[in-house]
Amino acid sequence: MFIPQVLALEFQGVWQQGAMLVGHAEPGSKVVFQDRVVSLTPQGYFVIGLGRDVKGPLVVAVSRGKDSRQYSYPVAQREYKIQRVDGVPQRTVTPPSAKVLERIRREGRLVRKARADNDQREDFLQGFHKPLEGPITGVYGSRRVYNGVPKNPHYGLDIARPTGTVVTAPAAGIVKLVYDDMYYSGGTLVLDHGHGLTSTFIHLSGALVKAGDRVVAGQAIAKVGASGRATGPHLDWRVNWFSVRLDPALVLEYFPAAQ
Template identity: 55%
Template sequence: MNNFFALALVVIASTALAEEVELRGQLIQGGMVWGQVAPGTRVILEDDTVQVADNGIFAMGFDRDAPAKMTLKLCVSDDQCEARVLDIEQRHYDIQRIEGVPQKTVTPPASVLERIRREAALVREARAEFLYRQDFTKAFVWPLQGPITGVFGSQRVYNGSPGRPHYGVDVAGPVGAVVTSPADGVVTLTHDDMFYSGGTLIIDHGQGISSTFIHLSKILVKDGQEITQGQPIAEVGATGRATGPHLDWRMNWFGKRLDPQLLVGDMSAPNPPLQD
């Protein structure tokens, strides 16, 4: 069974304020959940207002370092709210040491800093979009089959210098291996050569939930293109800051980093058949 569709928690019991609301997904660091409320209900996670679609469906996520307790609040008016504390499972992250990365990508020269800032802004802009799609409510599948060589949340040390945590799952594969879309969506960013991530592709699955694929050797889709699950979207590469060919698949809820592995089943299990 796909982990994503396990019931996470009943957060609001039936009251005069709101009907019972279920969150589907996992209450865990790196997890994503979604639910549905009565139209017009405001949803607030801690101090962040969660955008709700016209049909009441909302999505939200918990980043790598989310605290153990978070408050979810539903409001039908400023003075009519129901709150419940969510217990967020805490995780232990591995430390990975990687040698042989070109030193200029570990400590980039001043001459490329403006390029890095410009590319980071493009990615932030693509992830900040709110599209009224709800592709995230369906099961995700692996975009590539192969050995997993990197996991979400691990701290990487490049050439002895601590780097940022790894925010995706790495799947090894030869250059040119076809990458397929893990879910329906729309392309919001394509870039052939970013400094850190090389060939980069972002697909939006709706309401802030997006997939990012990096280190690609070739991108097979275009900005604005509608994508279906299982459709070829790119080819594996070793571009950007990579020591060998692999796919780095990342997921976000807007700026929050999510763990793609929590949304897919065991890689040894076959993907469900595609619908014609």
């Protein structure tokens, strides 16, 4: 059967747990993914994200005028390892009081708010580079055991470097949040790349930018630290599509910035 070109969808990336995908539809189309109407650029590009444990098939619906169609995509499942981390402050494993728990909830709300904007900038289309080079000491998806206590999975890419090492913006964006000392994540910075895609940098020793700043790819934005729940100095870089946590390693693999 002939399918009108206006209903065609194309994707860059891989349909795999933790993946970011950039799609293209005819400009002016309506695209719906996981019950969310997805914003398109004037040229028809859009971004979506797949969570750590999402299962397929996933449906993307596209419509324009009276025409509509649904596409179904299988999702490759992943196996995640267990990572044991000993030597973190025990207070970051078992919060000691109701007051601390309220602080944790309050800080979580700040981060969720910073990730919630659907800004129409297109910075994500320029690709990404590592915010710094160094040994990889933690990966996305691994089930974390802190001081012998099983906790939530790890959702970032850990890069070990000495305290004070400069962290650069992996892509252009707007700084949405700078916070000196969150309970779990320590020094925290959220950078918005547009269309719900954000980078978060945690355990920092300091920020070199402030909320509201526009930064370019490669610009110095922060310094490595060991604040929050950490055993030593490193950067924990996280990528989100709104509240969906993505794998930074897959972002780098499938959406590298031009050299």
